[in-house]
Amino acid sequence: MLAVTEVETDIEEILVTTEAISQKVQDLGKQITNDYQGKNLVLLGVLKGSFLFMADIARAIHLPLQIEFIQASSYGSNVFSSGEVKVFLNPDFNIKGKDILIIEDIIDAGLTLKALKEEMVRHNAASVKTCAFLEKQTSRRTIDISAEYVGFTIPDKFVVGYGLDYDQKYRNLSYVGVLKPSIYTKE
Numbered sequence: 001m002l003a004v005t006e007v008e009t010d011i012e013e014i015l016v017t018t019e020a021i022s023q024k025v026q027d028l029g030k031q032i033t034n035d036y037q038g039k040n041l042v043l044l045g046v047l048k049g050s051f052l053f054m055a056d057i058a059r060a061i062h063l064p065l066q067i068e069f070i071q072a073s074s075y076g077s078n079v080f081s082s083g084e085v086k087v088f089l090n091p092d093f094n095i096k097g098k099d100i101l102i103i104e105d106i107i108d109a110g111l112t113l114k115a116l117k118e119e120m121v122r123h124n125a126a127s128v129k130t131c132a133f134l135e136k137q138t139s140r141r142t143i144d145i146s147a148e149y150v151g152f153t154i155p156d157k158f159v160v161g162y163g164l165d166y167d168q169k170y171r172n173l174s175y176v177g178v179l180k181p182s183i184y185t186k187e
């Protein structure tokens with residue numbers, strides 16, 4: 001295991017601070033609490049990147065709700081999307097009639113989100129919306145897809161922390177940082 005201090009020397013720049021994250025989570029939680037009064041709210045976290053955002057946003061929403069997770073992968077250990085999205089659904093999760101709010105770590109090309117939304121619609125969800133912690137400004141988003149709730153819009157840089165990884169590491173940082181390119185170009 002790498003010590004956190006060792007991990008932190010791999011960060012070039014902090015993009016979103018811990019304090020900014022907690023403030024934003026409270027704001028989003030208030031909006032969602034207002035918007036989902038009387039609904040069958042299900043927070044559907046996309047593993048593994050959303051795990052910290054899910055834990056925080058769930059506690060900022062003051063409504064009865066259900067928590068589910070889904071696994072989707074399009075990256076492997078590369079920094080560019082492979083273009084192919086695999087979705088693994090829990091067979092015990094009954095989607096029909098539920099108001100699904102997808103909790104995503106980041107929207108990059110948007111392919112993961114597109115695949116997930118289609119899957120929810122196919123299973124007759126009552127509504128499907130998305131709350132993305134980060135949205136990247138990128139020319140790779142060739143499809144017309146966006147999130148109804150967005151934490152922060154960030155430039156087109158590879159970031160880690162607050163759930164986001166590079167090669168399964170750095171998820172435990174409490175802020176979002178830009179990874180030094182030397183980390184992923186040295187292999």
Ligand code: IMP
Pocket residue numbers: 046049074075081104105106107108109110111112113157158159160164165166
């Ligand atoms: P998309 O299908 O290209 O939108 O990719 C979304 C997924 O790619 C996210 O859920 C992340 O797991 C991963 N991803 C995209 N950009 C980054 C990044 O800058 N850092 C870490 N993971 C990323």
Ligand code: MG
Pocket residue numbers: 049075165
């Ligand atoms: Mg990832």
